[in-house]
Amino acid sequence: MRLGLVGAGFMGGVHLSAYANIPEVEVVGVADARPESAVAGAQLVGARPYASYDELVAAEDVEVVDICLPTAFHRDLAVRAAGEGRHVILEKPIARTIEDAGEILDAFSGGGPRLFVGHVVRFFPEYVAIKQKIDAGDLGTVGMVRTSRRSPFLLGWNDWYADWRVSGGVLLDLVIHDFDFLRWTLGEVERVYARGVLGREYNRLDYALVTLRFRGGAIAHVEGHWGYPGPFNYSIEVAGSRALLTADSTEPGTLEAIREPDAPDGVPDLASGTSPYEAELAHFIHCIATGEESIVKVRDAYEALRISLAATESVLSGEPVTLGGRG
Ligand SMILES: NC(=O)c1ccc[n+]([C@@H]2O[C@H](COP(=O)([O-])OP(=O)(O)OC[C@H]3O[C@@H](n4cnc5c(N)ncnc54)[C@H](O)[C@@H]3O)[C@@H](O)[C@H]2O)c1
CATH class of the missing domain: 3.30.360.10 (Dihydrodipicolinate Reductase; domain 2)
Structure with missing residues (x-):
């Protein structure tokens, strides 16, 4: 399963280290606004670094987007990825406001791409x-x-x-x-x-x-x-x-x-x-692969x-x- 991660800070690093142990996942790209963080994150899993989500999805065929951005940025990227038909693994909290969370809920309610929120x-x-x-x-x-x-x-x-x-x-x-x-x-x-x-x-x-x-x-x-x-x-x-x-x-x-x-x-x-983070991400990946709840x-x-x-x-x-x- 080809995955792109956005936000290679503290939690992005934890997720990438977990993916290194989940054979079903191929992390194809890591995007971060700070080039050094993108490079460091990409090195953890042998992926390519990118400066933004735009650059990542322009260059790579991404099925699953893992979002580890600061909380107030969750909505825009989650809704966009849903519109592009990509599954999303999103760090908690789902969003900063209830309105943002409602928009995310609606974006994933159509029975297409699926959303998994990291309540680890x-x-x-x-x-x-x-x-x-x-x-x-x-x-x-x-x-x-x-x-x-x-x-x-x-x-x-x-x-x-x-x-x-x-x-x-x-x-x-x-x-x-x-x-x-x-x-x-x-x-x-x-x-x-x-x-x-x-x-x-x-x-x-x-x-x-x-x-x-x-x-x-x-x-x-x-x-x-x-x-x-x-x-x-x-x-x-x-x-x-x-x-x-x-x-x-x-x-x-x-x-x-x-x-x-x-x-x-x-x-x-x-x-x-x-690691509970690895167990969580392996569970989410399993659910995407099998369609399980x-x-x-x-x-x-x-x-x-x-x-x-x-x-x-x-x-x-x-x-x-x-x-x-x-x-
Ligand atoms: N589940 C847990 O135990 C746990 C623990 C800590 C944090 N979190 C959650 O994880 C999320 C991220 O927290 P963190 O501690 O990793 O933050 P962080 O500040 O360490 O990392 C965020 C990264 O996003 C990058 N970034 C910012 N704007 C960007 C953009 N527009 N495009 C690309 N990259 C961008 C920053 O350069 C940074 O590297 C938050 O929602 C937080 O609540 C969860």
Whole structure:
């Protein structure tokens, strides 16, 4: 499958390294506005470097476009590639605004080219195991979840992460991982209440604490931190009526279960040599090749963005936000 990647920065490099291990993919070209990034990215996979998407598709026969551009640039290229009949693998968040996301949804709704959005947390072994245990009913009824995701501030191209209009801040860029996982696992979100430091002058330091109430009754406390003065880390705790599961990235490979005496035994073996990014991209490529449904549906990416934007609105207004159907 001939693939062209656009945006060979931090995440573009992660994707290219993964493709080097996915034999079904031939990366034919890598485009980046910075020539040195295009060259460095292309070298990872023996592809040709290009200065732009235009140059890439003029020179190469591209079936799949992988977009790793700053978030506010997702819409234009995704919609264009759809119009050209190319499948798209798009980094999360699907878009910067709900209007942009709606345009992307519409562009891929015709049954032609397909879209896959990189909600990679669904491929992390701890999260896969937690989802399986919840689905199997091993935890009983889930009542409460607590998540935390903390990242040092990322210095992207032109410092785009610091520009709220381009990145959307910590809620859109980082916490969306947890919003997507929790919605996938616990169902639709009914109400969002969030506090944070959004709008302050220190845009390289962003922090938010979000309470989600799910239609099914569960409550989640979701914490996100940008500019964390330590290594990137995350944790999750899921409390059900029969057992409690916890995972913490500072203790890799661990998933701890504390359970009632009659709850089923066994914490899954998390040992996995495969990068979750590679697992995610291999899954997307498999879905394109076979026509199978992806575990990350376009609608899921749209809904995760809606939750992130509702949380942002709650921070700005100080009021809870109730989520209705798609507007
Ligand atoms: N899934 C994850 O874990 C994860 C982690 C980090 C970032 N991301 C997402 O990946 C996307 C990219 O983030 P990043 O950290 O790689 O950013 P980055 O700034 O490191 O890379 C972006 C690249 O795009 C290039 N670029 C900018 N405009 C361009 C244009 N018009 N044409 C071609 N190239 C252009 C820049 O030169 C840069 O190399 C964002 O949407 C971000 O939210 C996802």
